[in-house]
Amino acid sequence: MSATDLRNEVSAWLAAEWDPARPTKEWLAAVVEAGWAAPRWPREWFGRGLSDELGHVVEEEFRNVGAPGTGQDRHNLYAATVLTFGGDELKRRLIGPMLRDEVSMCLLYSEPDAGSDLAAVRTRADRDGDRWIVNGQKVWTSSAATADYGMLVARTNWDVPKHRGITFFLFPMKQAGVEVRPLHQITDEAHFNEVFLTDAAVPDAHRLGDVDRGWGVLQTALAYERSVMGDRARAGRGTTGMAEMGDELVALARETGRIDDPVVRQDLARVAALRLGNGWNNQRAKAEVEQGSSSSVMSLGKLAMSRLLHESARVRTSLAGARAMLEGPDEPVGDEANFLAFNAYFTSIGGGTDQIQRTIIGERILGLPKEPEVDRDLPFSEVRRG
Amino acid sequence: MPAFAVTPEQQDLRASVRRFLADRSPEAEVRRLSDTEQGFDPDVWKRMAGQLGLQGLGIPEEFGGAGAGHVELGIVLEEMGRALLCAPFLSTVGLAANLLLTSGDRAAQARYLPGIAEGGTVATVAVSAAGLPGAGVVARRTDDGWRLTGTEPYVLDGHVADLVLVPARTTAGVALFAVEREASGLGRTLLTTADRTRRQARLTFTDTPGAPLDGGLPAVERMLDLAAIALASEQAGGAARALEMSVGYAKTRVQFGRAIGSFQAVKHLCADLLLESESATSAARYAASAADEDAPDLPALASLVRFSCSDSFVKVAADTIQIHGGIGFTWEHPAHLYLRRARTSALLLGDPAFHRERYLRRTGV
Numbered sequence: 001m002s003a004t005d006l007r008n009e010v011s012a013w014l015a016a017e018w019d020p021a022r023p024t025k026e027w028l029a030a031v032v033e034a035g036w037a038a039p040r041w042p043r044e045w046f047g048r049g050l051s052d053e054l055g056h057v058v059e060e061e062f063r064n065v066g067a068p069g070t071g072q073d074r075h076n077l078y079a080a081t082v083l084t085f086g087g088d089e090l091k092r093r094l095i096g097p098m099l100r101d102e103v104s105m106c107l108l109y110s111e112p113d114a115g116s117d118l119a120a121v122r123t124r125a126d127r128d129g130d131r132w133i134v135n136g137q138k139v140w141t142s143s144a145a146t147a148d149y150g151m152l153v154a155r156t157n158w159d160v161p162k163h164r165g166i167t168f169f170l171f172p173m174k175q176a177g178v179e180v181r182p183l184h185q186i187t188d189e190a191h192f193n194e195v196f197l198t199d200a201a202v203p204d205a206h207r208l209g210d211v212d213r214g215w216g217v218l219q220t221a222l223a224y225e226r227s228v229m230g231d232r233a234r235a236g237r238g239t240t241g242m243a244e245m246g247d248e249l250v251a252l253a254r255e256t257g258r259i260d261d262p263v264v265r266q267d268l269a270r271v272a273a274l275r276l277g278n279g280w281n282n283q284r285a286k287a288e289v290e291q292g293s294s295s296s297v298m299s300l301g302k303l304a305m306s307r308l309l310h311e312s313a314r315v316r317t318s319l320a321g322a323r324a325m326l327e328g329p330d331e332p333v334g335d336e337a338n339f340l341a342f343n344a345y346f347t348s349i350g351g352g353t354d355q356i357q358r359t360i361i362g363e364r365i366l367g368l369p370k371e372p373e374v375d376r377d378l379p380f381s382e383v384r385r386g
Numbered sequence: 387m388p389a390f391a392v393t394p395e396q397q398d399l400r401a402s403v404r405r406f407l408a409d410r411s412p413e414a415e416v417r418r419l420s421d422t423e424q425g426f427d428p429d430v431w432k433r434m435a436g437q438l439g440l441q442g443l444g445i446p447e448e449f450g451g452a453g454a455g456h457v458e459l460g461i462v463l464e465e466m467g468r469a470l471l472c473a474p475f476l477s478t479v480g481l482a483a484n485l486l487l488t489s490g491d492r493a494a495q496a497r498y499l500p501g502i503a504e505g506g507t508v509a510t511v512a513v514s515a516a517g518l519p520g521a522g523v524v525a526r527r528t529d530d531g532w533r534l535t536g537t538e539p540y541v542l543d544g545h546v547a548d549l550v551l552v553p554a555r556t557t558a559g560v561a562l563f564a565v566e567r568e569a570s571g572l573g574r575t576l577l578t579t580a581d582r583t584r585r586q587a588r589l590t591f592t593d594t595p596g597a598p599l600d601g602g603l604p605a606v607e608r609m610l611d612l613a614a615i616a617l618a619s620e621q622a623g624g625a626a627r628a629l630e631m632s633v634g635y636a637k638t639r640v641q642f643g644r645a646i647g648s649f650q651a652v653k654h655l656c657a658d659l660l661l662e663s664e665s666a667t668s669a670a671r672y673a674a675s676a677a678d679e680d681a682p683d684l685p686a687l688a689s690l691v692r693f694s695c696s697d698s699f700v701k702v703a704a705d706t707i708q709i710h711g712g713i714g715f716t717w718e719h720p721a722h723l724y725l726r727r728a729r730t731s732a733l734l735l736g737d738p739a740f741h742r743e744r745y746l747r748r749t750g751v
Binding site: 250259262265266268269270272273276277278280281283284286287288291296297300303304307355357358359361362363365366367368369370371372 | 388389390391392633636637644645647648649650652653654656657658660661664665667668669671672690693694739741742743745746749751
């Protein structure tokens with residue numbers, strides 16, 4: 001199929017079907033039914049078997065009219081993971097509802113003793129006939145209280161090195177034995193939860209990939225997640241996007257009477273350069289990838305964003321001055337400075353700390369040798385913890 | 387052409403310049419030329435023009451050039467920065483040829499640009515290190531034409547320039563003058579530069595005859611913006627090369643039975659330097675394509691890349707010394723050549739603090 005034919009087909013379909021007033025559920029069902037939700041997937045699995053390039057044509061046409069629902073072969077990490085690793089029965093039962101946004105999902109990866117070292121998970125899954133019994137604790141799970149399923153990594157073999165004894169499950173959350181407790185963050189918000197699992201059950205049919213081979217499944221799922229997360233760093237409360245870090249700092253400097261302070265002005269220019277530089281890096285990475293070369297700039301994005309967020313929060317704090325000693329609705333300038341200073345850690349810790357990020361950049365991009373790993377070949381049961 | 391898209395011709399240009407410089411400007415040549423009075427190799431300068439057409443790359447075809455854009459010039463300067471080429475290229479092309487072009491003075495263009503393009507003319511602009519045109523020289527009209535008097539203390543390649551373009555103060559504001567090699571009352575004192583790969587001279591003018599050019603202050607300011615972008619490209623190239631040296635050394639230097647690059651203290655530093663170096667490259671390339679498109683925010687962009695690429699190059703080159711440890715502290719190792727280039731190029735045409743302030747002013751803050 002040529003790109004032009006496809007473009008015509010999609011735009012004709014959208015012209016006939018798309019109506020911004022249409023209820024979301026009904027709209028998504030129509031998109032899935034037509035095969036546009038995940039156009040790169042095979043026809044038997046809700047797709048159209050299109051190449052990546054043609055998939056972008058579909059996405060473009062949807063974007064042009066502002067219609068949601070397509071591109072899920074790139075963005076829906078849950079459906080994509082189930083499609084890649086699930087059994088046929090599970091795929092038939094769940095992928096449709098996932099694409100139609102009828103099931104709510106969460107991630108059960110991190111644990112108190114398995115943060116940066118995710119392969120050190122201690123939540124255990126023990127086989128019990130055609131199901132597994134799960135015990136342990138997960139943390140940093142958003143949407144845990146409302147989720148229907150969680151993507152779970154659990155230890156199924158303690159006598160082999162850590163990467164080789166993990167299994168990946170699509171875990172049903174709505175059952176006894178699952179207790180969700182909100183996690184109180186340094187920003188005084190609670191976007192995440194702790195999840196306690198006590199003799200909870202997951203059918204073997206919900207296993208994604210082979211027993212003890214869950215680490216590989218996780219890598220695929222994480223790759224999907226990273227590609228989604230790229231540009232999702234949050235700005236301030238009630239503000240959106242990058243403008244916050246440029247123009248709003250200038251506005252604040254004016255408001256606080258500091259706009260003529262040469263020290264402040266130097267800071268404002270520095271932040272502007274970081275902000276614009278990140279945008280140019282992203283544009284360049286995109287251009288390099290589109291031209292078919294690999295781009296080392298891409299993997300720098302998260303580190304760069306974290307640097308920008310911390311730096312702009314520092315400048316904001318210096319502009320707020322003594323007011324940054326206060327918080328709350330009566331002192332919005334101080335409140336925002338504190339919120340941004342604390343929330344910057346969301347980016348420099350979440351999804352791989354800056355330190356882990358630097359290690360990845362050093363090893364995968366620059367080709368520097370790996371650090372010796374003392375636990376690499378030890379049976380997990382003998383690995384030191386603490 | 388969207389920013390960052392690279393044509394096959396641009397890839398070829400980069401490859402051929404890199405090959406040429408690997409051949410003609412290896413470290414041994416850089417060091418040899420650093421110790422000569424002239425500071426560059428006239429034969430290499432000729433070949434740069436004859437074989438590759440580098441001096442004329444951005445000069446219009448009617449004046450003997452190739453009529454290419456600032457993106458192409460940026461590619462060439464990145465490569466020259468990598469190689470620490472000893473040649474009066476920034477002065478002749480980045481400053482003087484750009485000023486002749488921005489002046490709009492067709493007679494001066496026809497008189498000087500062909501010589502620059504063919505590699506016969508070395509040219510420079512007598513502009514202060516602070517990037518403030520007309521700071522040092524006053525011009526007055528006499529019955530016998532214009533006469534220039536004053537001093538410019540830091541003139542790139544002023545000791546060898548066949549043509550010196552001088553922004554000078556007149557009763558009607560800053561005006562441009564061309565001073566040729568043998569002009570009377572032109573004094574040149576070669577300075578001992580911290581970066582011996584790039585020469586500077588103090589030029590004194592004592593009733594020196596100068597031929598007036600069109601253009602005035604706006605032409606100089608436009609040229610300074612374009613030169614800032616050219617210099618940023620050179621800095622980005624230098625930073626990329628210094629980082630390569632650091633990473634290469636971190637992979638091969640063994641201490642405590644391990645390559646030092648396996649230690650996080652070194653590995654993480656290298657990752658940070660990659661962010662610096664790539665950000666400098668992105669910024670310089672973006673600004674070059676904005677120059678080709680004559681973007682309205684070019685003055686602001688020029689100031690931004692002046693400070694951000696300067697800061698990035700200094701950081702990368704400084705940490706390159708640190709990563710190399712003892713060997714990096716020796717004269718024989720090339721790491722210090724990059725730090726010298728980085729530290730001094732940060733101070734040309736206005737230092738980073740000056741350009742941070744100017745960036746804000748130019749964005750209306």
